[in-house]
Amino acid sequence: MPEAIVESVHGVSCAVGESPVWHAEEQAWYWVDIPARRIWRLDHASGAARHWTAAEMVACIAPRARGGLIAGMETGIFAVELLGDGTVRAERLAAPAELAPGMRFNDGRTDRQGRFWSGTMWMDMAAALPIGRLYRYDGAGLSAPLVSGLVTQNGLAWSPDGRTMYLSDSHPTRRRVWTFDYDVDAGVPHNRRLFVDMAAYAGRPDGAAMDSDGCYWVAGNDGASLLRFTPAGKLDRELKLPVAKPSMPCFGGPRLDTLLITSIVQPGREDHSLAGAVLMVRPGVTGVPEIPFAG
C-alpha cells in the first residue's frame, strides 16, 4: 500500500492534544488539550476550528445522545455543555472515592452499548505510581474499579462486535496493550491477557482507534508512528508521522475513512514546527462508528 499523505489542521496547536472523536450527528471533530483545559471542535464542512475553556483539566470526551458531551476531568465524570462565550458549563455526575488530589481522569470512550469508560492516573508521571483505575459510568452510576494497578491508563477500544475490550498502559515502565473478553450485557471485562508488548516497536502505546476489519490502531508516543495491529496482535502496518509524540487517533469524516490524530509538545522542543499539531490522514480503511453516551 502506498504511503498515505499526512496533513495538519491549519492554525491548531495543543500542549497535550488527546481524545479525538468524530461527532456523526454534527459532522464535526472534537478533541481536548489537557493542560490548557480546552475542548476543541473542527467543523467538517467549513473547516472552522474553535475552542472552549473549562475550569479544570478535561482529559477525555464523548458525544452524549441527549446533547452536549460527557467528559473525564480532574475531579470526576462531568456532563459538559459548550457555551457561546467560549466557556464550559460542567455538571459533575460522579467522582470515584479513590480519586485523590494529584490524580485525574485520562483516556476514555464509550463501549458499543454507549456506556462511558475512563481511567485515572497520578499526574506526576515521574513518580510512576500504579494507582490508576478503570471505571464504567452508565445509567446505573459509576462502577467500582474494574481494572486496577495502572500507571498511565490509555488505549481503550472495543472490537467491531463489542466483545473484546482493549486497554493500554503508556507509561515508560509499562508499554503494554491488553485485551479482555467483554460481557456486553453486564458491561464487565474479564480474562485479561497481553495483546502487544510495545517494547518491540516504536514508541509507547497511547490512545487508540478500531477499524472495521477489527484492527487496532495505536499512537506510538515518542515513536513518531501510528501502528496497526491485527486482532491476533500482529503488526500489520506502520505509518510514520511528522511528530515525535502522537497521542491518539480516531476515525471520522462522512465516510469514516479519515484518521484525525492529536499530538503532544515535547518539553524543551516547543519550537519543533509540528509538535502539538492535529494531523489528518486517509489510511485506506474505514473506522467503526463511535456510539454516543446513552445516559
Ligand SMILES: O=C1O[C@H](CS(=O)(=O)O)[C@@H](O)[C@H](O)[C@H]1O
Ligand atoms: O498527559 C498525558 O501524557 C501522556 C503522554 S506523555 O507521557 O506526556 O508523553 C499520555 O500518555 C497521556 O494519555 C496524557 O494524558
